Amino acid sequence: MANTMQFDLVSPERSLASLQVTAVQIPGADGDMTAMPDHSPTITTLRPGILKVEAPEGSSEYLVTGGFAQINGDALSVLAEKAIPVGEMTRAQLDDLIAEARASHEAAKGQEHPSIVDDAAKLLADMEALGTHMSL
Numbered sequence: 497m498a499n500t501m502q503f504d505l506v507s508p509e510r511s512l513a514s515l516q517v518t519a520v521q522i523p524g525a526d527g528d529m530t531a532m533p534d535h536s537p538t539i540t541t542l543r544p545g546i547l548k549v550e551a552p553e554g555s556s557e558y559l560v561t562g563g564f565a566q567i568n569g570d571a572l573s574v575l576a577e578k579a580i581p582v583g584e585m586t587r588a589q590l591d592d593l594i595a596e597a598r599a600s601h602e603a604a605k606g607q608e609h610p611s612i613v614d615d616a617a618k619l620l621a622d623m624e625a626l627g628t629h630m631s632l
Contacts, residue, residue, distance in 0.1 A: 501533045502571040505558060507579040512558060520572055521548040522565050531567045538567045544622035557582040561593060597623040
């Protein structure tokens with residue numbers, strides 16, 4: 497199958513996907529990107545967002561809270577800090593993720609480095625925006 501690539505999504509809790517795909521939209525730390533077969537080799541960090549998978553059998557979406565993606569011409573591997581299929585996501589789970597981000601932001605405020613506070617504030621804003629995007 498020259499027009500597909502192997503896609504694997506894992507989190508510390510479980511393996512969520514291992515299948516042939518035609519495209520995967522990744523919420524990269526520097527902006528969204530789409531990996532497709534014959535993509536140039538890339539490693540990127542993830543920001544909180546929705547990872548969208550297009551496969552011959554259909555599409556699927558996963559909420560990811562961060563992690564890493566490694567892309568080469570015939571495979572994409574994503575190691576997510578946390579990943580949840582969007583269809584399984586509940587408001588309570590999202591509230592827990594937002595509470596964790598809020599606690600991290602509060603803890604960061606005591607740090608001497610402004611970039612740590614900025615990163616924590618960005619994480620909190622991203623998590624809150626996910627709730628709006630997902631209509632939860």
